[in-house]
Amino acid sequence: MKTLLLLILTVWLNIESSSGTLSSSCSYAPSKWCSSLDSAIQCGVLKQCLEANFTRSHQKEDRIEVGLYYESLCPGCRGFFTEMLFPTWILLQEIMTVNLVPYGNAQEKPDGQKYKYECQHGETECLGNMIETCLMNMTDYSGLIIFCMESSPDVIKSAQSCLEIYDPKLTWDSVMSCVKGDQGNQLMHQNALETGALKPPHQYVPWITINGEHTEDLQNKAMSSLFTLVCGMYKGTKPEACGGAKRHYKSYCHNE
Incomplete structure (x- = not known):
């Protein structure tokens, strides 16, 4: 049927x-x-x-999972995400998944039933980390919105307009409710736990894992050409972008 x-x-x-x-x-x-x-x-x-x-x-083979442990205002993180990770993600989404964890070198301190955070680049970075964390929990368009934020001159000031562009159905008030409330606090706590559980422990950001593994060799290859690394590591049939067979159907907007 x-x-x-x-x-x-x-x-x-x-x-x-x-x-x-x-x-x-x-x-x-x-x-x-x-x-x-x-x-x-x-x-x-x-x-x-x-x-x-x-x-x-x-596609019978598992996709390559790229993990990025980063900070929203870290210059190196922003450069890698916008210039390397996101373009590769767009080209290789058929064989690649991405796990974004905005926390990095932040410090978590218990505060009653909640947690307080100190970030490497100050309170503004903590806000950026929290906004991006909430977005990942609230919308399927989070990757696009975060790319928009991280590629703009001002990560925080652009957040609302980026949201309105890519997911106008999600209100900014609901995002900020998450950021300021218990939900965001618990989500950031999970980021802290995941970052703290890295083996080996992260020494800097951006810290990159491939299928959950981090080595200096993988880090260097990812920083040099993540596209080449993912294409080379994928064991299944290569997509066209990686030099695989071309698709038979193409769509064009013809001149009428």
């Missing part, structure tokens, strides 16, 4: 969207076009989504 439905949908799309034009009724961001059948149809990209899902379903 599923095979028949897939065939019907594919034939339907070949007829309905042969022009490759994005539907004007699409209300989803590009990263969510393939999140459901409804979104794919509404946005006129069902054929692309079917092909992408077919490719993912045939």
Whole structure:
């Protein structure tokens, strides 16, 4: 039955969207076009989504997990995230997952039933760490929002506008409620525990792990070319970006 439905949908799309034009009724961001059948149809990209899902379903190897232990205002962290990690993540999302842990060299101190934090670059960095932590718990667009923040001249001042661009349905008030409340405090505590459990213990940030492992060799390779490292380590069928077989279907917006 599923095979028949897939065939019907594919034939339907070949007829309905042969022009490759994005539907004007699409209300989803590009990263969510393939999140459901409804979104794919509404946005006129069902054929692309079917092909992408077919490719993912045939990937038998585990994805490469890249862990980044960082601080929101650390210059080296910002440079690595915006210039190396995020572009690689976009290109290799089929074979790569990312675990972001904003904490780094912060210090945690018990304060009754909660915790207080001192950050390497001051209270503003603690705020940035907390905003990004809450975003990761509240929206599927957190990677895009954090990239927007970290690539801007002012990480904190850009946070609200970045949120409004990538997830306008999530209110800034709800994010700040998390930041100032028990939820954010507990989420940051988990970041502290995860960072403190690193083996070997982190000595600096950005601190990079690959599939949960950190060595100086992996760190240096990731800092030099994370793209090359992930492509080389992935054991399954290489995606086109890594030099694998080209996909058969391409979508273009033709001149009419």
